[in-house]
Amino acid sequence: MDAWARRYAEFFSQLREPDLARLDEFFTANARFKDPFNDVTGLEQIAAVFRHMFRQCPAPRFYVHCWAVQGNTAFFHWRFMDRDEGAEGRLHLDVDGISRVLFNDEGKVFSHIDYWDPAEYLYDQIPLLGGLLRFVRRRIGS
Numbered sequence: 001m002d003a004w005a006r007r008y009a010e011f012f013s014q015l016r017e018p019d020l021a022r023l024d025e026f027f028t029a030n031a032r033f034k035d036p037f038n039d040v041t042g043l044e045q046i047a048a049v050f051r052h053m054f055r056q057c058p059a060p061r062f063y064v065h066c067w068a069v070q071g072n073t074a075f076f077h078w079r080f081m082d083r084d085e086g087a088e089g090r091l092h093l094d095v096d097g098i099s100r101v102l103f104n105d106e107g108k109v110f111s112h113i114d115y116w117d118p119a120e121y122l123y124d125q126i127p128l129l130g131g132l133l134r135f136v137r138r139r140i141g142s
Contacts, residue, residue: 072102
């Protein structure tokens with residue numbers, strides 16, 4: 001199982017748009033992928049999520065820091081960065097998250113659920129919304 005987790009972590013750490021043609025090497029045909037913005041099932045829909053990511057983020061990188069495995073479940077701690085310094089006006093993303101990934105007996109993923117806070121990493125960068133969120137956090141914080 002740890003070998004499956006290592007292989008999966010390496011795939012995401014090196015992910016580029018042409019690699020989407022190889023998703024069937026890592027996911028079952030009816031796999032589920034969920035993050036704060038998407039909840040999709042099937043290889044084509046998973047590929048569509050990542051194609052959208054590559055359109056919105058011209059320089060995306062996943063850095064998998066570590067993982068833990070128990071049974072057919074792996075948890076990955078990762079960082080996603082998109083820092084295309086040449087694109088003025090774009091959001092520069094730097095997101096820490098955790099993924100819960102379930103593998104079948106053949107080592108393919110049938111469920112991948114990402115956990116990260118879009119308010120902290122994305123909404124704060126939107127001019128009016130970010131200011132409002134920071135104000136609310138200050139008011140309810142200690």
